[in-house]
Every structure is written in C-alpha cells, then in structure tokens.
Amino acid sequence: MDFNVEALIEAVRSGMVPFEVASTASRKTFIVPGFGPHASHTVEIDMEAGHPQPSRKSGAVTVFDAASFNQVLADNADAGSIAIYMDRHPEKPRVVAVMNGNGKGGPGWGDFRVEIAFRKTVQWSKWSALDGKLMQQVAFAEFLEENMEDVVEPAGALLLEIATYLTSVRTVNFRSGIRLSSGAIQFQHDETDDVQAGELSVPEEFTLGISPIFGLASYLVPCRFRWRLIDRKLHLGFKLQRIETLMAKIVEDVISKIERGANISVLDGLPP
Secondary structure, eight states: OBOSHHHHHHHHHTTOOOEEEEEOSSEEEEEEETOSSSSEEEEEEETTTTOSSOSSOOEEEEESSHHHHHHHHHHTTTSSEEEEEEEOOSSSOEEEEEEEESBTTBOOOOOEEEEEOOOBOHHHHHHHHTTTOEEEHHHHHHHHHHTGGGEEESOHHHHHHHHHHHHHTTTOOEEEEEEOTTSOEEEEEOOOSSSOOEEEEEOSEEEEEEOSBTTSOOEEEEEEEEEEEETTEEEEEEEEOOHHHHHHHHHHHHHHHHHHHHOOOEEESOOO
16 A cells, blocks of 8 residues: 555556545545556555644543543543443443544544543552452461551451461461351460460451542442461451442442533443
C-alpha cells in the first residue's frame, strides 16, 4: 500500500481511473485498476499531512477516576454526540464514553473516546492476594501487624494482642479450636520448656475500612477468620465476604459520580 500522493498521480497520468473505496476526514483510500505488479493496487492518502493541526478530534484517553473522566467530557463537549457506556461486570467493570458517536445530530466517526481504568489500591491488593489462603501463625501475625490500620473492628489493640501472642507461642503445639458462645474461637496449646500451656481467643469476624479502587472513598468490608490445625500447628487466614455486593456498590457509586458531574445518563452496555 502506498501512503503518498505521487503514486496516485502517476497512475492517473498513465490513463488509469482510480475509485475511492473508503474515507475519513484524515485519510482516503483508492483502488487503482491495473496499477503496479498486480491487477489492481491500493493507494492511501493522508489528507492531514502538512497541516498545522488535525481536522477533528480523535484518539483514546485513559483516566483513573470519575472526576478526571468528567473533566475530559467537559473539555471536549464540542466533539460531537457524547454517549457513555457501562459494563457492570463484577470483576472487570468498564466505563467508556464515545465523544463523537451516533446521536441526534447524525452519524459520527466514533473514534474519539475516554475510558476509566479501574486500578486496585495497594492495600486492597494486599488483602485480596491472601483472600482464602491459610498462613502459618507467625506469618499471619506479621501481616496483621503491618496492616492493622485497615481494620476498623475490632479495635486495633485486640488485634495487636493477638498478633503478639501468636508470635510468642510460635513453637507450641495446639490441641483444638473451640467456638465459644460469644462467637469467638478459642485455641488451646500445650506447654513447652519455654511456654506455659494456655489459650488464645480470636473473633470470628473482623471488618476492614478500605478503598478497593483508586479514587474512591473507603468501604466497610466484612471478613471471616479461617483456621486449621496441620500437624498440631496453627494455620490462620481470612475470607473476604460479599465481594460481589461490594463491587456492585462501587460500580453504582462511579455511575452516580459521572451522571452528577457530566449530567449525562450512563447506558448499560458496550460501545459500538
């Protein structure tokens, strides 16, 4: 394919009649019968070459929150008919605005778009990476200590006490885990040369106060403790609860921010 006008001019001078097969505001494509080594040849011309600026707006913009998304829409309100599409997939939500699409004013090229890239926060990545996994008691204790500020219930002092105890009895053998009437789980362990026999109680559930997605406020995320005795060694973990409900709430909050800021209804679906 030739990307210059000279090839087309040469074909016309030779008596060949080109015909246009496709065009945009910036490019035109012609078929020239009998030109070149084949029965026909395709010539594409850049209509904007040498111009100081493009003839219209186009391209794809990626932003990371609803405020930036609305700002791009406001700055390019003159691009054409704007339509916003939302895919509510709980694991991979997607928001795309087509700023020169098909609207009341007629057809548009549909090649000027802005999309939100939903990015997980660092803290959410830490918790979700260990969701449903069991850790040895010392590793679990260290994780609690490092991320205690994300827990809003129970109080941090209780979690620090649990983490400290788990670290101090790292060499003991545990006998059992008993669910108490309060809902807490009590673990009993044997005596060793360095540690007296004792017990540890942990709450059945705890609650995170954390922002899963960059650019959003914190959400309350319930978690349930998990445990298992493997060769009399205690392994602990947690399971994040109602994640689908949480992601649905996040999607609704993003849609609400866009609709309020851009004053445009968001359509459920995928862009053309």
